[in-house]
Amino acid sequence: MAYFSTVDYAIFLIVVIAALFTGFIAYLWRKPKNMNDIEEWGLGGRRFGTVVIWFLLGGDLYTAYTLIAVPGLAASSGALAMFAITYGIMIFPIVYATMPRLYTVSKRRHYITSSDFVKDRFNSKFLAMLIGITGVVAEMPYIALQEVSIGYIFRSMSVPVSIALISAFAIVAIFTFVSGLRGPSLTAILKDAIIWVAVLAVVIYIPYKLGGFGPVFASAKNIFGANTPLLVSPVLGLGYTTLALGSALALFLYPHGVTGTLSSKDSRTIKRNASLLPLYNVLLMIVAVLGIAAVSVQGVVFNGVKGNPEPPFAIPYLVKDMFPAAFTSFVYAAIVVGSVVPASIMAIASSNLITRNIYLEYINKDASSRTQALLSRVLVLFIIAGSLVFALLPVASGNVVYLQTLGGAFILQTLPAIYFSLYTRKLSKWSVGIGWVVGVSMAIFGESLDKFSGSTLLPKGYDFIYLGIFALAINVVTVLVIHGIMAGMHKVKDEGIIENDELIPEM
Amino acid sequence: MNKYLKFILLALPYAFMTFGFGIYDRVNPEIDGWPFFYWYQLMWIFIAALLTSIVYAIERSEHSKQGVSS
Numbered sequence A: 001m002a003y004f005s006t007v008d009y010a011i012f013l014i015v016v017i018a019a020l021f022t023g024f025i026a027y028l029w030r031k032p033k034n035m036n037d038i039e040e041w042g043l044g045g046r047r048f049g050t051v052v053i054w055f056l057l058g059g060d061l062y063t064a065y066t067l068i069a070v071p072g073l074a075a076s077s078g079a080l081a082m083f084a085i086t087y088g089i090m091i092f093p094i095v096y097a098t099m100p101r102l103y104t105v106s107k108r109r110h111y112i113t114s115s116d117f118v119k120d121r122f123n124s125k126f127l128a129m130l131i132g133i134t135g136v137v138a139e140m141p142y143i144a145l146q147e148v149s150i151g152y153i154f155r156s157m158s159v160p161v162s163i164a165l166i167s168a169f170a171i172v173a174i175f176t177f178v179s180g181l182r183g184p185s186l187t188a189i190l191k192d193a194i195i196w197v198a199v200l201a202v203v204i205y206i207p208y209k210l211g212g213f214g215p216v217f218a219s220a221k222n223i224f225g226a227n228t229p230l231l232v233s234p235v236l237g238l239g240y241t242t243l244a245l246g247s248a249l250a251l252f253l254y255p256h257g258v259t260g261t262l263s264s265k266d267s268r269t270i271k272r273n274a275s276l277l278p279l280y281n282v283l284l285m286i287v288a289v290l291g292i293a294a295v296s297v298q299g300v301v302f303n304g305v306k307g308n309p310e311p312p313f314a315i316p317y318l319v320k321d322m323f324p325a326a327f328t329s330f331v332y333a334a335i336v337v338g339s340v341v342p343a344s345i346m347a348i349a350s351s352n353l354i355t356r357n358i359y360l361e362y363i364n365k366d367a368s369s370r371t372q373a374l375l376s377r378v379l380v381l382f383i384i385a386g387s388l389v390f391a392l393l394p395v396a397s398g399n400v401v402y403l404q405t406l407g408g409a410f411i412l413q414t415l416p417a418i419y420f421s422l423y424t425r426k427l428s429k430w431s432v433g434i435g436w437v438v439g440v441s442m443a444i445f446g447e448s449l450d451k452f453s454g455s456t457l458l459p460k461g462y463d464f465i466y467l468g469i470f471a472l473a474i475n476v477v478t479v480l481v482i483h484g485i486m487a488g489m490h491k492v493k494d495e496g497i498i499e500n501d502e503l504i505p506e507m
Numbered sequence B: 001m002n003k004y005l006k007f008i009l010l011a012l013p014y015a016f017m018t019f020g021f022g023i024y025d026r027v028n029p030e031i032d033g034w035p036f037f038y039w040y041q042l043m044w045i046f047i048a049a050l051l052t053s054i055v056y057a058i059e060r061s062e063h064s065k066q067g068v069s070s
Helices: A006-028 A038-043 A050-061 A064-109 A114-122 A125-156 A161-179 A182-210 A213-224 A234-251 A255-262 A267-276 A279-298 A311-322 A325-363 A369-392 A401-423 A429-449 A467-488 B003-019 B036-069
Strands: none
Touching: A006 A161, A006 A182, A006 A325, A038 A255, A038 A325, A038 A369, A050 A182, A050 A255, A050 A267, A050 A325, A064 A114, A064 A125, A064 A234, A064 A255, A064 A267, A064 A279, A064 A311, A064 A325, A064 A401, A064 B003, A064 B036, A114 A125, A114 A325, A114 A401, A125 A161, A125 A255, A125 A311, A125 A325, A125 A369, A125 A401, A125 A429, A161 A182, A161 A325, A161 A369, A182 A213, A182 A279, A182 A311, A182 A325, A213 A279, A234 A401, A234 A467, A234 B003, A255 A325, A267 B036, A279 A311, A279 B036, A311 A325, A325 A369, A401 A429, A401 A467, A429 A467, B003 B036
């Protein structure tokens, strides 16, 4: 008899549909006078307080990446996957140091994207466009990661993947079109309720059933054998730490991190959340270790070779092995819902970049807020459609965690333009722009070294350092050298129109 | 608050997680079957959150003092 009965499919469908329906009714939540306004549609009217932002950023940052990609890497490569934990530990201090400043100036000057800030800080709409395009490009594989991961859930349920994926994300696209950022924000609250129930049940019951994590680590060690240790091999030490550092620095350079942040009602909300959001990291840690539990329970390494399951099946199979079908359907639905929220926010963030930093600057300077909102709404549909095409390609499978580190290698190249310029106005558009060109070229070249295999660790000759950090280092050196040369020739002009005290947050 | 103190508090997790890699890439001592590598990092999740909270608390209290005096 099949594992899933009709009732189980019904449970799955009801939970998913309830979440998607919430996305639609969010239109009515704190209903604005006019949804045809880019700040209302794209940032929820900048009205979200500590609690909503906690859910929103939680939903934005802890995604299918947490629930599928990281445990998958743990089930295929062991301790290397724990870079995601190390990364989680390093996220929030940098958020605390940078995001309240970006928020403060953005609220005063009605910025929607971080490129809006770059434009005024450097007085260069061209640099703003480069940074914006980097954001849109880097976001694509991240949206695809959500979709590919959900594809593995559908496969675990023996549902036809393409049709299910297209229908699910068509609905996401439409509710995003209708509700804007209110959609994923309200869904995020429901999502968290579902996810926490599912995850708490999983993290309490599974260790109980397996006799604690001790036996899990012990038996996984035997199954992994010598090649995949429960520690990071010292050879990969630099790769491990730079992957973690790079991912942490990258997270709030991504457009969706910025969009979530800018929808806060004040900078205190952001500072509070920089202290509260790390709670999610405990969840990330335990789910990652469950990837190792999957190896212990299934008795195989999830490396996708010789008939072994592919990495992203780690959590789906583990849950299936341990729970009755009705609860498994609930957990699967929770993971699907967990990917809907970030996919929606990412699509909104990318659309806003195209609208604000390409369309408004280069195509129609006089576009009203209404026109901007309308264009962003339509672009969401195209962005989700485009990412689906990418997600359905066979290349986007296996260790899906690399979809994230690939995007990260590119988005990191925007760090000098954003983080540095939040603290200094001395850099010019020339040094930062040329640094960007060098950094992005290095990122592309680095990918080609590995024949675009997807792994973002550089080859042995480079001590397996993470490509994103390597390229960023070259980028920063370039910025400093060119800045030094220009300063020597007295060519550095302060062109920015933002005064430094506009960045200082109110308490 | 002193901006160097703020910087140090916020930078500590980076120092311990990157340059401190050699400290935590080890199995022993284990706690309840968890290798050191895993429980040490679990502990750091809380330490990092605490450090950020301390910075926030100091900034808040300084702000409210200023509010009284000015």
